[in-house]
Amino acid sequence: MNTLTTLFRVLPRRSASLNFTRHKSNSRRHTKLLQLPPHPSFLLTEASPTGTHIIRNPPSAAPSVYSTPSLFLPKDDPRRVETEPLAQGQSLPPPLKTPYVKKYHLEQKDFDEIRALRTGDPNLWTRAKLAAKFETSQFFIGMVCEASPERKAEMQTRLANIKGRWGQRKIGARLERKRRRAGWGGADGL
Amino acid sequence: MKRMRCRPSLCGRFLCPGAAAAAGPGKPFPTPQAAWRALSTVSTRPNAAVPSPPAEYPAETVVLVTPSRDPLSSAKLAALHARLSLHPKFPVQTLARALIDQSAERDRFFNNSSLAFLGNTLLGYYGTEHFLCTYPRLPSVVLQAAMAASVGPRPLASIGREWGVESAFEPTPNVDAGLLQFKRLPPGTVVTGSLRPPRSQGVTDEEAMADFVRATFAGVYLHEGVAASKQFFRQHVLSRKLELDKLFNFVQPTRELSRLCAREGFDSPVARLLSETGRMTNTPVFIVGIYSGNECLGEGQGGSLNEARIKAAANVLKGWYLYRPFDTADVPSKTDVYPDATFKPTMIDSGEVIV
Numbered sequence: 001m002n003t004l005t006t007l008f009r010v011l012p013r014r015s016a017s018l019n020f021t022r023h024k025s026n027s028r029r030h031t032k033l034l035q036l037p038p039h040p041s042f043l044l045t046e047a048s049p050t051g052t053h054i055i056r057n058p059p060s061a062a063p064s065v066y067s068t069p070s071l072f073l074p075k076d077d078p079r080r081v082e083t084e085p086l087a088q089g090q091s092l093p094p095p096l097k098t099p100y101v102k103k104y105h106l107e108q109k110d111f112d113e114i115r116a117l118r119t120g121d122p123n124l125w126t127r128a129k130l131a132a133k134f135e136t137s138q139f140f141i142g143m144v145c146e147a148s149p150e151r152k153a154e155m156q157t158r159l160a161n162i163k164g165r166w167g168q169r170k171i172g173a174r175l176e177r178k179r180r181r182a183g184w185g186g187a188d189g190l
Numbered sequence: 191m192k193r194m195r196c197r198p199s200l201c202g203r204f205l206c207p208g209a210a211a212a213a214g215p216g217k218p219f220p221t222p223q224a225a226w227r228a229l230s231t232v233s234t235r236p237n238a239a240v241p242s243p244p245a246e247y248p249a250e251t252v253v254l255v256t257p258s259r260d261p262l263s264s265a266k267l268a269a270l271h272a273r274l275s276l277h278p279k280f281p282v283q284t285l286a287r288a289l290i291d292q293s294a295e296r297d298r299f300f301n302n303s304s305l306a307f308l309g310n311t312l313l314g315y316y317g318t319e320h321f322l323c324t325y326p327r328l329p330s331v332v333l334q335a336a337m338a339a340s341v342g343p344r345p346l347a348s349i350g351r352e353w354g355v356e357s358a359f360e361p362t363p364n365v366d367a368g369l370l371q372f373k374r375l376p377p378g379t380v381v382t383g384s385l386r387p388p389r390s391q392g393v394t395d396e397e398a399m400a401d402f403v404r405a406t407f408a409g410v411y412l413h414e415g416v417a418a419s420k421q422f423f424r425q426h427v428l429s430r431k432l433e434l435d436k437l438f439n440f441v442q443p444t445r446e447l448s449r450l451c452a453r454e455g456f457d458s459p460v461a462r463l464l465s466e467t468g469r470m471t472n473t474p475v476f477i478v479g480i481y482s483g484n485e486c487l488g489e490g491q492g493g494s495l496n497e498a499r500i501k502a503a504a505n506v507l508k509g510w511y512l513y514r515p516f517d518t519a520d521v522p523s524k525t526d527v528y529p530d531a532t533f534k535p536t537m538i539d540s541g542e543v544i545v
Contacts, residue, residue, distance in 0.1 A: 065508040187439035
């Protein structure tokens with residue numbers, strides 16, 4: 001980051017004209033502008049070791065998957081280090097989703113009620129509504145009771161009708177998105 | 191060119207009736223058995239009697255044969271032998287036999303089928319023990335892919351081409367002994383699945399070349415010993431770069447990671463946003479780290495929060511599966527070379543995660 005700010009500072013704000021030619025009047029200034037100061041890690045300070053030492057300043061890069069995290073090392077591995085608790089005032093980066101603890105609060109009568117509601121009026125009692133009512137996830141509602149075959153067939157027909165109205169651009173875009181999504185797990189795509 | 195008798199199955203279309211007439215009755219021919227044997231190579235069973243040619247091949251057929259048909263006078267074979275730095279104990283005749291595919295020569299004592307079988311077994315053994323001992327947590331599907339990518343037909347054919355071996359256009363008896371001899375399939379033949387034609391009808395270039403490389407490995411094992419074959423494997427197979435981390439494909443990485451953490455008793459994984467840029471633009475970049483407790487297990491970057499999170503989970507799983515033991519693990523074949531050596535078995539853990 002420091003190198004970058006230095007770069008922004010020393011490089012000319014406005015690019016030279018397209019027909020750039022070096023003259024005696026400007027060559028010295030341009031040569032001197034390219035002389036960047038060394039990165040701070042290369043500068044010797046009071047804290048630097050006195051003897052010969054190695055300066056390690058690797059460029060920033062994504063971490064390698066070949067370096068196993070300490071938690072994943074077996075108990076008898078000498079490379080394993082126990083993680084220390086967070087220091088005072090130190091905090092972890094913000095989570096993407098608020099972490100939650102599973103409640104396990106539903107009982108057999110709740111399961112029966114979920115099944116009764118969904119089979120009774122599937123149009124009203126959708127997975128989302130049941131999940132909101134019983135304070136659980138839609139995935140769990142799907143595990144408790146499946147939609148009836150008629151309901152599934154009806155929804156499939158409805159979806160097919162909607163897809164039938166899509167144009168080539170939308171179909172292509174969705175296919176492309178699906179292909180990209182398949183690459184997130186490591187493969188090259190579909 | 192010298193005149194020799196040979197099997198008509200190999201050289202039927204190259205018969206030269208004029209040469210037969212010119213030879214005349216007074217000129218001494220080598221015995222049929224010796225001529226037949228010279229066309230192939232020396233059998234690896236020196237004490238066994240040379241099998242006589244089958245009755246369907248008349249011994250009196252005459253064909254023009256190049257001097258380089260003889261393995262000992264082929265410059266290509268000598269050059270290949272020197273290029274591979276093979277030991278003088280490895281006879282050039284075995285190398286010549288390794289170059290004869292079973293589609294070119296039906297007799298198993300003169301083609302490379304038995305050598306290729308042994309070589310394939312050796313390559314499979316050395317390859318499997320290398321991957322299993324170096325990466326003991328590798329999932330079986332990835333292990334299979336790694337084996338196919340290092341000792342499968344395609345990499346082996348590539349090794350053969352890099353050795354500088356060229357193929358003969360047709361497996362006629364007058365080709366140089368230093369060329370790969372096999373019968374080519376007609377263009378457009380389906381070579382996969384049940385439609386694949388039998389071996390006697392021909393093989394692909396790749397298969398023939400792979401079999402040659404396998405047979406060469408077997409030759410090194412037979413003539414030079416176990417230690418030399420392991421060294422040959424290290425030099426020619428393990429020296430090739432294989433990006434193991436590119437062989438993974440997780441369908442549901444986040445779910446698999448949750449199962450892994452629950453199975454191993456770690457804190458459940460939490461995705462945390464490490465840094466981001468350009469959230470309000472059409473090309474944002476997010477970097478997400480997966481944490482278990484206070485420890486960051488891996489990072490992923492992507493154009494959306496979901497992409498970064500899923501890629502991070504896949505990277506964490508790769509970090510788990512690509513674990514390498516601290517000290518270089520002993521491979522079981524170590525005791526083949528040094529019978530008195532102490533052997534430290536590799537780690538065996540509870541296996542891959544099933545979701």
